[in-house]
Amino acid sequence: MLRFCLISLAVLVFFVSASFSQASKGFITGQITEHTSGQPIAGAKISVKDAVEATSDADGNFRLDIESGVYSAEISAEGFAPVVKNQIGVTGGRNTLLNVELEVTVSESVEVRSEIFAVNAEQTVSNTTLSREEIRQTPGSGGDPLRVINSLPAVGAASGEFADLIVRGGAADENLTFIDNIPVADFTYFTDKFDGNRGGRASILAPDVFERAEFSAGGFGARYGDKMSSALDIDLREASRERFQTVIFADSGTAGGSLDVPLSKKGSWLFSARRSYIDVALDVAGIAEQGIIGYPRTLDFTNKFVYDFTPRHKLSVSVLNFFENFDQTDEQ
Known part of the structure; x- marks a missing residue:
């Protein structure tokens, strides 16, 4: 009897260890395409530093x-300029989507010099690109891109209460924001209704829905209109096309979750919901009373x-909804 129990215990430990080992692994999938035509690139090499390598198939998939963990990946192919992607977060049992576009390199080039219109090599455009992991890992930001951008050079805030951007001394309404190529006037909670130059307190976007955020404090193109201070271009991530997966997240003031729904290999649906729990905490502590x-x-x-x-034609629909409410106590 004792021998049978020991054997059963050993088998149980083996399967639990195997399950834990499998759950600790995640996977990265994506497609490598040519930047201009959108055609897939076969034979591209995807190298993750100090980890593993993969090669794209005939459809550019890998x-x-x-x-x-959090990794950096280098993507290269013959005849194309290599690309390095940083801060790629991998979670056990989840798929991380990584689509990369490579640009063709020119083997022969002609150099034209002009002393009159020479470019100053020390003059750089104030452009910063933030990945999802960089936004989530910035201390004190709570995963809010506006709080992260407030810490960049040439950017300030009117006060610690508001999340509006004051760039190079300009007014807050001189900034323009795009979300998935759609211009958005304001995407914050509790915008000050008595002062149009003040934005809200926090972004309505949860930390898990970002793909990247590109911020330009000068030198941005004509597509951003006549704004004088800055341009913020936010891309929402695509859901996994490999499997259903969920994420539960919480920070100092909000909690929520996201759901990835694959729609065959050609599409996906991302759904995210988040609610603040400050009112619950205040009620429990009795502070609001x-x-x-x-x-x-x-x-x-x-x-x-x-x-x-088709490989070159894609339908993308993004829908953002938010609700806000502020109940004052009788004493106020």
């Missing part, structure tokens, strides 16, 4: 099985649907 502050409540939803009709 898959990397890798331990959980003392008449000091009220009960702020926020709720936001993010949806992104993507479907590929």
Whole structure:
């Protein structure tokens, strides 16, 4: 009897260890395409530093099985300029989507010099690109891109309460924001209704829905219109096309989750919901009953649907919804 129990215990430990080992691994999938034509690139090499390598197939697709962590990847192919992607987060049992566009390199070039219109090599455009992991890992930001950008050079805030951007001394309404190539006037909670130059307190976008955020404090193109201070271009991430997966997240003031729904190999649907719990914390602590502050409540939803009709034609629909409420106590 004792021998049977020992054997059963050993088998149980083996399967638990195997399950834990499998859950600790995630995978990176994506497609490598040519930047101009959108055609897939076969034979591209995807190298993750100090980890594993993979090669894209005839359709440009690849898959990397890798331990959980944050990595940097180099993507290269013959005849194309290599690309390095940093801060790629991999979570156990989840798929991380990594689509990369490579540009063709010119083997022969002609150099034209002009002393009159020479470019000053020391003059650089104030452009910063932030990945999802960089936004999430910035201390004190709570995963809010506006809080992260407030810490960049030449950027300030009117006060610690508001999340509006003051860039190079300009007014807050001189900034322009694009979300998935759609101009958005304001995407913050509790915008000051009595002062149009003040933005809200926090972004309505949850940390898990970002793909990247590109911020330009000068030198941006004509597509951004006549804004004088800055341009912020935010891309929402696509959901996994490999499998269903969920993420639960929480920070100092909000909690929520996201759901990735694959729609065959050609499309996906991302759904994210988040709610603040400050009102619950204030109610439990009894602070709001003392008449000091009220009960702020926020709720936001993010949806992104993507479907590929052809390698060069894609339908993308992004829907953002948010609700805000502030209940004041009788003492106020």
